[in-house]
Amino acid sequence: AQKVTQAQTEISVVEKEDVTLDCVYETRDTTYYLFWYKQPPSGELVFLIRRNSFDEQNEISGRYSWNFQKSTSSFNFTITASQVVDSAVYFCALSCNQAGTALIFGKGTTLSVSS
């Protein structure tokens, strides 16, 4: 069975601090995909990144970076120099390697950034 665990329920930081959101996953598939989505207070789900299981290279996009480690089944997300606009719920998700299949979401981490 597939499972995603986001152990951090809530994190509070002050602006300009760096913050890392943890994600640990379980799957028996050898090929799979991992995702991060952002849910701001307005409620929509915004896609941030997709990573396949064959690509363990870290990725950086502006202030966002992702660290995928297959050996520890983790796909952590770091926000550098956090801003108030980063305040949101962040979901990690997992799917198998087939179009049309379910995304399995973690319970989410609520990030609060204060000024």
Add this chain to the structure above:
Amino acid sequence: EPEVTQTPSHQVTQMGQEVILRCVPISNHLYFYWYRQILGQKVEFLVSFYNNEISEKSEIFDDQFSVERPDGSNFTLKIRSTKLEDSAMYFCASSEGTISSTDTQYFGPGTRLTVL
């Protein structure tokens, strides 16, 4: 930039009533999905739809639920007889459906369903 749209943004209904939630997926996408999120909880998969058929469904998607693509643009979720526990945010999503790999699901803004 193309996006998934959903109507209405908020639906209030009485227990036992039927509701239809509407979605317009991104135009060149082939796979469509419904998810729900009970307040404060995680997002849960309901169903995926491809080529006018259900591709996959979860245990939540019982006989009270149905999906339909009534025309070339809309994708609907019907709940036949709503219960209090159906109160949730319902998200529609779509993906390109590329052959070679799982593709990215893009979500609509959601419909908040309140059952009284």
